Amino acid sequence: MKTPVKIALAVVLLIAIAGIGGALYLYNLKPQDLNKVKPHFVMTSADLQKAFETDESASSAKYINKIIEVTGEIASVKQGEKNFINISLRTSNDLSSVNCTFPSSDTTFFKTGSLITVRGICSGFLMDVLLKNCAIVEGTK
Amino acid sequence: MKRLTLILILFTVFLAASAQKYITKNGYIGFFSHTPMEDIKGDNNQVASILDISTGDIVFQVLIKSFHFDRALLEEHFNENYMESDKIPKSSFKGKITNLSFVDFKKNGIYEVTVEGDLTIHNVTNKISIKGTIEVVTGGINANSKFNIVPEDYKINIPDLVRGKIAQNLEVTVSMKYSSM
Numbered sequence: 001m002k003t004p005v006k007i008a009l010a011v012v013l014l015i016a017i018a019g020i021g022g023a024l025y026l027y028n029l030k031p032q033d034l035n036k037v038k039p040h041f042v043m044t045s046a047d048l049q050k051a052f053e054t055d056e057s058a059s060s061a062k063y064i065n066k067i068i069e070v071t072g073e074i075a076s077v078k079q080g081e082k083n084f085i086n087i088s089l090r091t092s093n094d095l096s097s098v099n100c101t102f103p104s105s106d107t108t109f110f111k112t113g114s115l116i117t118v119r120g121i122c123s124g125f126l127m128d129v130l131l132k133n134c135a136i137v138e139g140t141k
Numbered sequence: 142m143k144r145l146t147l148i149l150i151l152f153t154v155f156l157a158a159s160a161q162k163y164i165t166k167n168g169y170i171g172f173f174s175h176t177p178m179e180d181i182k183g184d185n186n187q188v189a190s191i192l193d194i195s196t197g198d199i200v201f202q203v204l205i206k207s208f209h210f211d212r213a214l215l216e217e218h219f220n221e222n223y224m225e226s227d228k229i230p231k232s233s234f235k236g237k238i239t240n241l242s243f244v245d246f247k248k249n250g251i252y253e254v255t256v257e258g259d260l261t262i263h264n265v266t267n268k269i270s271i272k273g274t275i276e277v278v279t280g281g282i283n284a285n286s287k288f289n290i291v292p293e294d295y296k297i298n299i300p301d302l303v304r305g306k307i308a309q310n311l312e313v314t315v316s317m318k319y320s321s322m
Contacts, residue, residue, distance in 0.1 A: 029213045060230075064206065080186035081169035081316050084209070088166070099166060101186050103209060123206035124230055126189045127166055130207050 031103070034067055034119040034135040045072025045098040049091035052125040063122040069137060070098055071117040077110040085110065087118075088128065099128035102135070109136055161195040163282050163319035170203055170315050172290075174308040181215060181307065183208040190317050192282065194246050197238035199256060199284075201315075204230055223297050224263060232262045236269075244275050251276045256286070262295040273315065284317040 041063065048070055051059045072089030075097055080086050083105040088097035100120050110116070120131025168188035174181040187207045192199045205226035210216040220226040236258015238244070244252040257270045273286030289310040292299060299307050 026214055027212065030211070031209070031213050031216065064230075078167050078318075080167060082171065082184045082186075084184065084186045086167040086186050097166075099187055101207075101209070123187075124204045126187070126202055126204055126231075128187075128189075130187045130204055132187070132207055132209055 031133050039069035040066040042069045045070050045089035046091045052129050068122050069119045074112050097128045100131045100134040162322040163192045164322045165190050165317050165319045168317040173312045179306045197241035201234040203232050229264050234260045249277050265295040282319045286315040
C-alpha cells in the first residue's frame with residue numbers, strides 16, 4: 001500500500017472514531033449540574049412569581065428554558081416519586097409559589113421556614129412557577 | 142350585625158364547599174417505554190391536580206417541559222421533536238370517577254375506581270377510560286393508576302429511523318397525594 005493511501009485511511013479511521021466517540025458522548029450526556037453554570041437571572045421567589053402572575057406570556061418568553069437563581073423562604077418540603085424532592089418557596093401570593101424539583105432524595109438541607117437559594121431551569125407556570133433540575137446554591141446548606 | 146351574620150354564613154358555606162375539594166401541585170406522572178434496543182423514561186413531579194369528592198370530577202394539568210430525563214439528549218428530543226413543547230406547553234386531563242358511590246371517603250382504605258374523560262396531549266383530545274385506585278388516608282387522599290397510550294393517537298410523529306427504539310405502547314404511571322383545599 002502506498003503511503004498517501006495509508007495516511008488517507010488513517011485519517012478516515014480517526015474521523016470515524018471521533019464521530020462515534022462524539023455521538024456516544026452526546027447520547028450519554030447527563031442533565032446539566034446547575035452549580036457549575038452561571039444563571040441567566042438572579043431574583044427572589046416573590047419577584048419571579050409576580051412576573052408570571054402579572055404577564056404570563058411575556059414572562060414565559062423571558063424565563064422558560066433559562067437558568068434562574070432564586071432566593072426564598074421554604075414553605076414546604078415533599079418527597080416526590082422516583083428519588084425526587086419538591087420544595088415550594090413562599091411568594092406574596094399564598095396560593096401560588098415557586099415550585100422546585102431536585103433530582104435527589106436527600107432532604108437534609110431543606111427546612112421549612114428557612115431561607116434558601118437555588119438554581120433551576122424554568123419550565124413555565126401552572127398554579128406555581130415551576131423550576132426543575134434544581135441545585136442548592138447557598139442557604140441552609 | 143346583619144352583615145356579620147351574612148359574612149359568617151358565606152364563610153361557613155365556603156368552608157363546607159372547599160372541604161369537598163382536594164388538591165396537589167406536586168403530583169407524579171411518569172412514562173416508560175421499553176424496547177429491546179432502549180428503555181426510556183420521563184418523570185414529572187410537578188403535576189397539578191384537583192379532585193372533587195362530592196362530584197367525582199378530577200382534573201390534571203402538566204407542563205411538558207417539567208418532565209425530567211436521565212439523559213439530556215432524550216429531554217431535548219422529547220421537547221423539540223415529539224411534543225413540540227415551545228408551541229404546545231401543556232397536557233391535561235379532565236374527567237370523572239364513574240363509580241364514585243363505591244368510595245367511602247370517611248373510611249380509610251383502598252377503593253378501585255374507573256375514571257372516564259378527555260385526555261389532551263400535543264393538542265389532540267381523546268376520550269379515555271382507565272382503572273385506578275383511590276386510597277383514603279388520614280389527612281388526605283391518594284390516587285394511583287397505570288395505563289397505556291399510543292403516541293400516534295396524539296399525532297406524535299416518530300420517524301421510521303427511531304421507531305424501533307420507542308415502544309408502540311407507552312406505560313403511563315399516575316401517583317397523586319392530595320390534601321384538603
